[in-house]
Amino acid sequence: MNKGPVTLMDVAKHAGVSLATASRVINGSERRVSGPLRDQVMVAARHLHYVRNANAQALARSRSSIVGIIVHDLGGPYFSQILRGIESVTENQGRSMLICNSHRDPIREVEYVTLMQAHRASALIMAGSGLHDVDYNEQMLESLDGFTSSGGRAVVIGRHLLPCDAIVPDNVAGGRAIAQHLLDLGHRRIGVIGGPPILTSSHDRLDGVREAFAKAGVVLEPHHLIDGDFTRDSGKVAAIALLDRDPTITAILALNDEMAIGALVVLRERGLSVPRQMSLAGFDDIPASTDVTPTLTTVHVPLRDLGVRAISLALRDATPDPLVEAIPVELRVRESTGRPRSGG
Amino acid sequence: MNKGPVTLMDVAKHAGVSLATASRVINGSERRVSGPLRDQVMVAARHLHYVRNANAQALARSRSSIVGIIVHDLGGPYFSQILRGIESVTENQGRSMLICNSHRDPIREVEYVTLMQAHRASALIMAGSGLHDVDYNEQMLESLDGFTSSGGRAVVIGRHLLPCDAIVPDNVAGGRAIAQHLLDLGHRRIGVIGGPPILTSSHDRLDGVREAFAKAGVVLEPHHLIDGDFTRDSGKVAAIALLDRDPTITAILALNDEMAIGALVVLRERGLSVPRQMSLAGFDDIPASTDVTPTLTTVHVPLRDLGVRAISLALRDATPDPLVEAIPVELRVRESTGRPRSGG
DNA sequence: TTGTATGCGTTATCAT
DNA sequence: ATGATAACGCATACAA
Numbered sequence: 069m070n071k072g073p074v075t076l077m078d079v080a081k082h083a084g085v086s087l088a089t090a091s092r093v094i095n096g097s098e099r100r101v102s103g104p105l106r107d108q109v110m111v112a113a114r115h116l117h118y119v120r121n122a123n124a125q126a127l128a129r130s131r132s133s134i135v136g137i138i139v140h141d142l143g144g145p146y147f148s149q150i151l152r153g154i155e156s157v158t159e160n161q162g163r164s165m166l167i168c169n170s171h172r173d174p175i176r177e178v179e180y181v182t183l184m185q186a187h188r189a190s191a192l193i194m195a196g197s198g199l200h201d202v203d204y205n206e207q208m209l210e211s212l213d214g215f216t217s218s219g220g221r222a223v224v225i226g227r228h229l230l231p232c233d234a235i236v237p238d239n240v241a242g243g244r245a246i247a248q249h250l251l252d253l254g255h256r257r258i259g260v261i262g263g264p265p266i267l268t269s270s271h272d273r274l275d276g277v278r279e280a281f282a283k284a285g286v287v288l289e290p291h292h293l294i295d296g297d298f299t300r301d302s303g304k305v306a307a308i309a310l311l312d313r314d315p316t317i318t319a320i321l322a323l324n325d326e327m328a329i330g331a332l333v334v335l336r337e338r339g340l341s342v343p344r345q346m347s348l349a350g351f352d353d354i355p356a357s358t359d360v361t362p363t364l365t366t367v368h369v370p371l372r373d374l375g376v377r378a379i380s381l382a383l384r385d386a387t388p389d390p391l392v393e394a395i396p397v398e399l400r401v402r403e404s405t406g407r408p409r410s411g412g
Numbered sequence: 413m414n415k416g417p418v419t420l421m422d423v424a425k426h427a428g429v430s431l432a433t434a435s436r437v438i439n440g441s442e443r444r445v446s447g448p449l450r451d452q453v454m455v456a457a458r459h460l461h462y463v464r465n466a467n468a469q470a471l472a473r474s475r476s477s478i479v480g481i482i483v484h485d486l487g488g489p490y491f492s493q494i495l496r497g498i499e500s501v502t503e504n505q506g507r508s509m510l511i512c513n514s515h516r517d518p519i520r521e522v523e524y525v526t527l528m529q530a531h532r533a534s535a536l537i538m539a540g541s542g543l544h545d546v547d548y549n550e551q552m553l554e555s556l557d558g559f560t561s562s563g564g565r566a567v568v569i570g571r572h573l574l575p576c577d578a579i580v581p582d583n584v585a586g587g588r589a590i591a592q593h594l595l596d597l598g599h600r601r602i603g604v605i606g607g608p609p610i611l612t613s614s615h616d617r618l619d620g621v622r623e624a625f626a627k628a629g630v631v632l633e634p635h636h637l638i639d640g641d642f643t644r645d646s647g648k649v650a651a652i653a654l655l656d657r658d659p660t661i662t663a664i665l666a667l668n669d670e671m672a673i674g675a676l677v678v679l680r681e682r683g684l685s686v687p688r689q690m691s692l693a694g695f696d697d698i699p700a701s702t703d704v705t706p707t708l709t710t711v712h713v714p715l716r717d718l719g720v721r722a723i724s725l726a727l728r729d730a731t732p733d734p735l736v737e738a739i740p741v742e743l744r745v746r747e748s749t750g751r752p753r754s755g756g
Numbered sequence: 757t758t759g760t761a762t763g764c765g766t767t768a769t770c771a772t
Numbered sequence: 773a774t775g776a777t778a779a780c781g782c783a784t785a786c787a788a
Contacts, residue, residue, distance in 0.1 A: 073562050117554075119526055120530050122467075123470035123471040127471050148487040151487050164510050164531075165512075166508050167509050168508060168509075185463050187467065187508075188467055210461075218417050218463075329703050333702075355644075359673050359677065359703070361705035
């Protein structure tokens, strides 16, 4: 019967009121409409199966109900947990998540921030640590500035070299704690699988490790350190290389759990018993870390909570100065670490 | 200097052309603009840091570049893989993903479809099987109809009781295959951990199992079947119950991998060696299934591919009749299954 | 090829 | 409390 979709105008006519009134009862925050008219409009809307046009709404308000989320690795266990946290609060707020996967590519990351500005997202969360890339930080600064000055709120998770609100887990302390744990057990020749050098979190974790080593008078020799890319497969590759370079290491410390699990697979294949012949430790405490055998000693990072805090902060009003919230992490000793076989 | 954000009008003025021309060079699909003017506009846009307003665009076009995605369990390994697949094609298309998590709740599911209509999403993918709920299917039919008749394309992953394009993995065949595998090994007393009864996939998988059992003349006794909810924890609970009810079972078949892993934890705690004392099988072949010890025998479902196919289909034009694409699944025999200790 | 003018569906600012 | 009406920023049919 009608031509296009049902508009608010249609509802208004059907209810015998003005467009303005209809708008007020359907989407108006303040309800300054008399009871009778309210009902008429509601009935009409229901009757006509009215569905609001979110784009028109966003255009008129110059702000959409969307929150933008940029992750480094969509689908990975780390970001999955963070997403869960974010979703747990957006779902009760009538906000929806526009999710982008940067694949840890600086260029895409910058583009996606601009995309969020294009959508007039009310909030933007960049989950995943900052990148060590001069061009990147310069462009990101600009792009982020565009976003915020267009009215959006931005929050990053992890340490970024950017002047915006941040939720940052204490990676340095975590690195220190897990390394200290291995040292306390008596390990001295420890193979370390680092993260992508471009990430600030890789640096921070490694810094923590180095601190603990230094304090114990142990040096992390170059051939005992191999960088992975935070994937399971890179953990396998690195573990193999580590073992080849120095078969006498008594422990492997991977700077995230996924790589640790990759290393575990290698150890299993080589018949090296964990932790009897080789201790193994990870970082993050992803769900899988308690599913593997032996269960993985790691650093617990409250991933879900990171997401909750980030979105909560982003939904609050901005403060004059960037607000950074430090999140403590915690050593979780489980089955994969033990004393070295013969004195280290 | 300026008041609000930079609009296309500003760009046009700065370039000394009309709004229409600016629109054509910036966002016009057909490029019927002379070289010189083109450049002027591009330069002006770049100079002014022009960022398009996606909402205005969507309003004018009455179609946004967003694709809507509704999953049952955001963050879970099953849907994470599917999301990866979807993202791999949207990222090259300039489309972004608006992701909603229904938590398997029929009401939310329906609401989210309407939400996608509100956003004028160009495509909608409902990942996760259909629900056995009369009210649900009725309302969903209506809601989905609203979406499509507003111009959107909808595709579901899994068997739904809805007349729309679908990508459906062959769960029945999978159930048959994994059950047959256990039967072939000689198992006769098999504990089965089913999925949420509300899901069509739970039914289909179980139907397959029943078929294989029947063919082998084995009956699946009621006390050998416990339904979980596809989570790891429910797998633990179910495994415990199964073991309590009948300690003589020789195998446990979980209808998804997460529950199987939960069961594995229980078996480990009880000191039951897998597969020597108890065989264990799962379904889906999530990444973790090769990380656990022993590696999990399961049914491989091409999760990532499911996502790719769904979004590809959704981005193609609709056909007169609903198009359903059947996806074969495949038994993956690994370490967790073996012959029962003493003849079953 | 380029410009003009209208419409997209809401919100919000005015009057009344 | 309610109703006109002007933005909101862009695409596009139509005119030139």
